[in-house]
């Protein structure tokens with residue numbers, strides 16, 4: 001059974017009734033299922049088991065320390081993109097040798113932090129960055145490892161322009177031609193040993209084909225480099241595996257694995273994966289309460305107590321999130337989650353938040369069962385890039401996060417207060 005499911009018309013996370021939870025903890029509230037996190041991690045590990053990969057959970061998708069900890073305890077490494085994420089991984093007790101660190105703008109302090117922590121690989125995005133890492137390692141009297149991020153110039157046509165990273169014209173990585181020169185120039189440097197290739201082509205990638213094309217290009221490059229005497233130990237194939245925003249739209253892990261594993265088997269390469277969304281997406285939802293109803297022209301607005309400040313994806317990428325009340329009548333017990341649900345007595349509404357932006361829309365022209373002030377709605381598949389991208393815009397405190405474990409739950413991040421909003425500003429108040 002899905003960990004988020006309806007029983008007699010009431011929404012549960014595992015064995016916890018979400019209306020009762022909202023009565024206790026208030027809304028807006030991010031709710032995660034521990035079981036879903038564990039299942040997703042275990043399933044992706046099982047699908048790729050033949051390769052014995054390092055699965056580096058991409059912290060940026062949902063970085064709560066408690067979540068990182070439960071995945072680290074299952075053996076996950078971590079994919080990080082900043083010093084702050086290294087800090088989170090350290091607090092979660094992750095094995096530092098299983099940390100990969102990507103990002104085009106790593107600062108000197110962050111590089112030092114990574115080297116001193118003993119991370120597995122820096123995923124290197126440019127020549128200037130490589131030189132800097134090598135120089136800093138030398139100053140510290142240490143060695144580290146580098147994986148060159150190669151931009152294979154492939155993309156999934158269904159991936160939003162703002163989240164595709166595998167095309168030539170993005171800021172990420174270097175193209176294959178430059179990669180050859182990169183190894184020629186830096187392949188023998190000692191302080192940062194360049195011995196791996198990194199790919200990350202975008203997110204979400206809805207079919208295995210773009211991975212296959214990218215990996216084929218990377219393997220051809222690795223053959224060439226090995227032919228020239230370079231030792232290549234690892235290939236990091238990145239993240240991007242889809243989550244079920246709408247039922248049945250994303251491939252199962254086995255489908256990705258069936259296409260990818262045969263390409264990489266027996267190649268003498270340590271394989272690294274960086275899944276984020278596919279582990280966290282369906283493991284979380286955002287609970288919200290209807291504040292008001294309002295008519296505007298021909299539109300019926302349902303105004304809720306959350307919005308783009310807590311879940312930016314609809315405003316930023318026109319992303320679809322299935323939204324449904326926490327209490328429904330039998331006829332509205334949700335069937336397949338999709339944009340076009342053919343059920344009786346639905347109402348077409350705009351679900352909007354309280355932010356002073358016209359773009360603060362969670363769902364446009366969406367059919368849902370009729371709701372009134374005080375009813376609660378669940379915004380599904382919000383575990384990835386939900387709380388992680390939340391802000392305090394308009395000085396709204398961010399929601400609490402709660403982790404459900406069977407019939408129990410733990411608040412893993414308390415709700416912010418108004419004092420939290422100004423805490424970092426208070427030190428010098430009155431000092432000028």
Ligand SMILES: Cc1ncc(COP(=O)(O)O)c(C=O)c1O
Pocket residue numbers: 058061079102200202203204238239240241274275276277278384
């Ligand atoms: C380098 C890198 N690795 C991994 C990920 C995780 O992607 P996803 O959450 O889609 O698996 C991202 C984000 O897209 C990324 O930039």
Ligand SMILES: N[C@@H](CCCC[NH3+])C(=O)O
Pocket residue numbers: 060163203204313384385
């Ligand atoms: N943040 C994005 C995707 C980009 C992932 C980071 N490279 C999302 O919500 O879907």
